[in-house]
Amino acid sequence: MKVEVQIDPNLDELVVILRVPGPTEEAEALAARLRGEPVPQPFTVYTEREALRVSRSMVLRFFAEDKGVLCQTGTGVFTVRQRLYELEEALAGTKFVRVSNSEIVNLDRVAGLDLTLAGTIKMTLEGGTVCWVSRRYVKKIKSALGL
Secondary structure (H helix, E strand, O other): OOOOOOOOOOOOOOOOOOOOOOOOHHHHHHHHHHHOOOOOOOEEEEOOOOEEEEOHHHEEEEEEEOOEEEEEEOOOEEEEOOOHHHHHHHOOOOOEEEEEOOEEEEHHHEEEEEOOOOOOEEEEEOOOOEEEEOHHHHHHHHHHHOO
């Protein structure tokens, strides 16, 4: 990591700019510390044989399927032991938003939106995964996205 300090007498307050090649756990934690926020803890996800730690920035979405909750990242789909309502409570105030009764999406990983359909929104996530925002959550999503 390269650290550079520049003195600018024209500034009224301290300005910190982080330049990163992509979303990383290290950059996310550093930005949270600089803002004085608690550092977001990574999620524990499970495969058939092992438990893994996944940073929040890697998560595309959480979704319910076959009476379980799954976590999708850019590298795969993993099992999560929490329920969606528990994840929603833990992620309140972040870029994770509930888009339907069975899905929570990371808004930082949304690649595109299709607002043309009557009453619903089609979300395309990084990697091509498509999610549908149910009519019940459209107003909440539009306000979260500033639409």
